[in-house]
Amino acid sequence: MLAETSAPATRRAWVRRVPGAAGWTLAAGVPLVFLAVFFCWPVLVMVGRGFVVDAAVDLTGFVEVFSRGRTWRVVAATLGQATAATLVCVVLGVPGAHTLYRAGPFAGRTALRAFVTVPFVLPTVVVGVAFRALVQPSGPLGFAGLDHSFAAVVMALVFFNYSVVVRSVGAMWQRLDPRAEQAARALGASGPRVFATVTLPALAPAVVSAAAVVFLFSATSFGTVLVLGGPHYGTIETEVYVQTTQFLNLRAAAVLSVTQLVVVASVLGVAARARAASERALHLVPERAARPERSALGIVAAAVTATVVCLLALPLVALVVRSLRVGDRWGLDHYQALARPAPGIGTSALDAAVTSLRVAVDATWIAVLVGGLLALVLSRRPARRSARRLLAGFDVLVMVPLGVSAVTVGFGLLLSMHHPFGLPVDLRAHRALVPVAQATVAVPLVVRTVLPVLRAVDPRLRQVAATLGAPPRRVLGTVDAPVGVRALGLAAGFAFAVSLGEFGATSFLVRPDQLTLPVVVFRLIGRPGVASSGQAMAAAVLLAALSAVAVAVLEHLRTRAGSVEVRI
Amino acid sequence: MANTQRLVVVLVAALGLAGCSLVGASGSDTSDGTVTLVTHDSFGIGEDILAQFTAETGLAVQVVTLGDAGSMVNQLVLTRGAPLGDVVFGVDTTFATRALDEGVIAPAPRLSAPALADAQAHALAGDDGRLVAIDYGDVCVNADLVWFAERGVDPPTTLEDLLAEQYRGLLVTPSPVTSSPGFAFLLATIAATGEQWPTYWADLDANGVQVAAGWSDAYASAFTAGGGNGDRPLVVSYDTSPPYTIPDGGTEPTTAALLGTCFRQTEYAGVLAGAKNPDGAALLVDFLLSDTVQQVVATTMYMYPVSTSVTLPAEWVAWAPLADEPFAVDPATITANREQWLNTWADLGVG
Numbered sequence A: 001m002l003a004e005t006s007a008p009a010t011r012r013a014w015v016r017r018v019p020g021a022a023g024w025t026l027a028a029g030v031p032l033v034f035l036a037v038f039f040c041w042p043v044l045v046m047v048g049r050g051f052v053v054d055a056a057v058d059l060t061g062f063v064e065v066f067s068r069g070r071t072w073r074v075v076a077a078t079l080g081q082a083t084a085a086t087l088v089c090v091v092l093g094v095p096g097a098h099t100l101y102r103a104g105p106f107a108g109r110t111a112l113r114a115f116v117t118v119p120f121v122l123p124t125v126v127v128g129v130a131f132r133a134l135v136q137p138s139g140p141l142g143f144a145g146l147d148h149s150f151a152a153v154v155m156a157l158v159f160f161n162y163s164v165v166v167r168s169v170g171a172m173w174q175r176l177d178p179r180a181e182q183a184a185r186a187l188g189a190s191g192p193r194v195f196a197t198v199t200l201p202a203l204a205p206a207v208v209s210a211a212a213v214v215f216l217f218s219a220t221s222f223g224t225v226l227v228l229g230g231p232h233y234g235t236i237e238t239e240v241y242v243q244t245t246q247f248l249n250l251r252a253a254a255v256l257s258v259t260q261l262v263v264v265a266s267v268l269g270v271a272a273r274a275r276a277a278s279e280r281a282l283h284l285v286p287e288r289a290a291r292p293e294r295s296a297l298g299i300v301a302a303a304v305t306a307t308v309v310c311l312l313a314l315p316l317v318a319l320v321v322r323s324l325r326v327g328d329r330w331g332l333d334h335y336q337a338l339a340r341p342a343p344g345i346g347t348s349a350l351d352a353a354v355t356s357l358r359v360a361v362d363a364t365w366i367a368v369l370v371g372g373l374l375a376l377v378l379s380r381r382p383a384r385r386s387a388r389r390l391l392a393g394f395d396v397l398v399m400v401p402l403g404v405s406a407v408t409v410g411f412g413l414l415l416s417m418h419h420p421f422g423l424p425v426d427l428r429a430h431r432a433l434v435p436v437a438q439a440t441v442a443v444p445l446v447v448r449t450v451l452p453v454l455r456a457v458d459p460r461l462r463q464v465a466a467t468l469g470a471p472p473r474r475v476l477g478t479v480d481a482p483v484g485v486r487a488l489g490l491a492a493g494f495a496f497a498v499s500l501g502e503f504g505a506t507s508f509l510v511r512p513d514q515l516t517l518p519v520v521v522f523r524l525i526g527r528p529g530v531a532s533s534g535q536a537m538a539a540a541v542l543l544a545a546l547s548a549v550a551v552a553v554l555e556h557l558r559t560r561a562g563s564v565e566v567r568i
Numbered sequence B: 001m002a003n004t005q006r007l008v009v010v011l012v013a014a015l016g017l018a019g020c021s022l023v024g025a026s027g028s029d030t031s032d033g034t035v036t037l038v039t040h041d042s043f044g045i046g047e048d049i050l051a052q053f054t055a056e057t058g059l060a061v062q063v064v065t066l067g068d069a070g071s072m073v074n075q076l077v078l079t080r081g082a083p084l085g086d087v088v089f090g091v092d093t094t095f096a097t098r099a100l101d102e103g104v105i106a107p108a109p110r111l112s113a114p115a116l117a118d119a120q121a122h123a124l125a126g127d128d129g130r131l132v133a134i135d136y137g138d139v140c141v142n143a144d145l146v147w148f149a150e151r152g153v154d155p156p157t158t159l160e161d162l163l164a165e166q167y168r169g170l171l172v173t174p175s176p177v178t179s180s181p182g183f184a185f186l187l188a189t190i191a192a193t194g195e196q197w198p199t200y201w202a203d204l205d206a207n208g209v210q211v212a213a214g215w216s217d218a219y220a221s222a223f224t225a226g227g228g229n230g231d232r233p234l235v236v237s238y239d240t241s242p243p244y245t246i247p248d249g250g251t252e253p254t255t256a257a258l259l260g261t262c263f264r265q266t267e268y269a270g271v272l273a274g275a276k277n278p279d280g281a282a283l284l285v286d287f288l289l290s291d292t293v294q295q296v297v298a299t300t301m302y303m304y305p306v307s308t309s310v311t312l313p314a315e316w317v318a319w320a321p322l323a324d325e326p327f328a329v330d331p332a333t334i335t336a337n338r339e340q341w342l343n344t345w346a347d348l349g350v351g
Helices: A002-006 A008-017 A020-051 A060-066 A069-102 A109-121 A124-135 A150-173 A179-186 A191-219 A223-233 A236-247 A250-278 A296-324 A333-339 A349-378 A385-403 A406-416 A433-455 A459-467 A472-501 A517-525 A530-567 B002-018 B047-057 B069-078 B096-101 B116-120 B145-151 B180-206 B215-222 B278-289 B291-301 B314-319 B331-348
Strands: B034-039 B060-065 B087-092 B132-144 B171-174 B210-212 B234-238 B255-257 B263-272
Touching (some): A020 A250, A020 A385, A020 A406, A020 A433, A060 A250, A069 A109, A069 A150, A069 A191, A069 A236, A069 A250, A109 A150, A109 A296, A109 A472, A109 A530, A124 A223, A124 A296, A124 A517, A150 A191, A150 A223, A150 A433, A179 A191, A191 A296, A191 A385, A191 A433, A223 A236, A236 A250, A236 A406, A236 B069, A250 A385, A296 A530, A349 A385, A349 A433, A349 A472, A349 A517, A349 A530, A406 A433, A433 A472, A459 A472, A517 A530, B034 B278, B047 B278, B047 B291, B069 B087, B069 B096, B087 B278, B096 B331, B116 B132, B132 B145, B171 B180, B180 B215, B180 B234, B180 B263, B180 B331, B263 B278, B278 B291
Parallel strands (some): B171 B210
Antiparallel strands (some): B087 B263, B132 B255
């Protein structure tokens, strides 16, 4: 604002010098190059190793892998688990989004929003232990016979991914203009009818987006499935892991990676079509204006959400209980031990927590920058049909990092980051690689959180601004930015949380003297002695608390930044 | 103006966060005075010990961890032309010949540790001294003695016993496919039953064996004495696990390793082929054999040191005996058959 009043002439001149096309090319180019270098290339190198033998392409691996009965079982199990988990997440998550984002504020709402995100960042190994403590025959839910069952796997996947739906749908819902619903009510429509005919269609793009993300996370989950499902619930992801890390059978691993990619791309394609069919411009309003009245459905949603929150809390309570159990008594001994270097690990959990926070800061800004730019580019609706098609393809491509095995990416980075492009640097052991790899996982989340909101901006607003003489940059600043910044805040919280808890990709990367908290938890739990596993639980509670605080702080910042933008 | 102030607050907060950045923090030490150690994620020698190496040699140690032992060896194979470090520690019996056959390990230039002779006793058959044994231990079935005493049942003693009716539904093992002790147990059964091992596992399955994903799921969740309130009094673990089950104020562990069910694992170190600092690498191998490290191998990595000149923890002497005649499978046979065995095992659908 200051800059504008003091030097309007220079600014306008600058705007004229950078034509729109060049600006958009840059906005698309930066994230594309990032994903190409740190994702596509490593994956291609790794898969290429499996298919190219003695400089000739050899595809007989497909026959070999698909002639095994287990491969088909594994593909079916992957689809079954992911579909079930996605359905349950959507059915439970939409009421959650209403209660936590749409309904009027209530005491502790911010805390609850942060709380539901906690499971998302917990390392799978800890959740596995906490869940098994509940479902195994001697546990409180043991009577249900859930141990090593399909239901246990789906429950755990829902536990992890519930917040994906709540947050993505919530970001949209809280800004939906309530007047459309009010008008329908005034015309005599019942509450459920208004929801089905007015609200749900408006939310559909966000719901489909979130469902796609949940599906991908579920289809590629590794630890959860192994720990809770037992050996019979192997997924494509676990097969890739075994073939790569244990057998070094790159041929089979490449076939499975490609299969995974095909499954993922098909689901994304379907989701993209569903989204395109449902997407339209919505009238969005600032949060505070979008306060609807109480309704019967709202009360039902609140009841569902309260139940879900209690269920989410169960494994977490089990975790806290185990962290406080010292032999036959209760105490804080395991927490006190977090400040000391753990025996045989060399780092204290507190030091690891600091490392985790630093890595997460880097991963977050990278993901927000890359994902924000991508979302901005993807939200455009160019006049040319070819350009629109390009964007649609781009849209699907952006999601692919969620659907590729962490092992494939990790091993691929190992193969491709030694003297990349002939440069005399060895990036394999560089500290920056861990946040970069975590950012590639977070980028799709950022895009999926921001994009539905940007797309819902009525294009007429932009046209009006342009007609009134605003240059393109100004249109972006006054029309898109205020809406985008809020969603970007949410996305940043998500990216931060993903990075804090990320274990899969991180564990396959070279980590020189750089232990993050999930890694320390994993190592503590792998050591003998009840004290070690108690400390692991305490460290996991610390991780959960950190992520909850981080998400709450970002929510707070977001509201502040949002209010600034709106007033400008 | 108030808006601008808020904006400033937000920006300052963002910059403050960026100050925590890792990339912005000091980078890794890449000077010539560094030796890079590649190891698995159970490596337990802390910075305080490694600092002694730096004090003695002037070389800084950078530790690079690459997942479990199998994942580590396979990553070393993939990066053969451009190794990720100078020296590797943690190549185990089951992956040793793959590392050697693939040419990942180079002969070490002049080693001089006095414990080298002790290490020889554990050398890999057929190796020309490229892999140096550092520590070893047994993977054995562990029993919850309290559980068995309360029921007046004697714990099993052999692999054959595990098929008996009275031990139905009592055993939990980590999966051989995803866990290193799980694979060691599979090898023990292969050594014991030969070609008949699939039948043995089918019988084990019929007798209600449970298969967990990893060691911690088996020990810390399903085992009755692992702190997880589990319901399986028999678990595949290590012979060194029992001393960690001595209750507070007690003098005896509540568990014991069944020494008739053990598979011996040895962990080796070696200089990586194409190492930038092979001399530093050799010094580090010597250091791993020094009393300084050998003395803490037991307490940090739960393995027996190869050196006979260091003292073991008293509770190990009392409660963690080694098997007299552990099962063994020729390492080259393991490398040749690993995938086939594990595929066969997986197709049995055990658990």
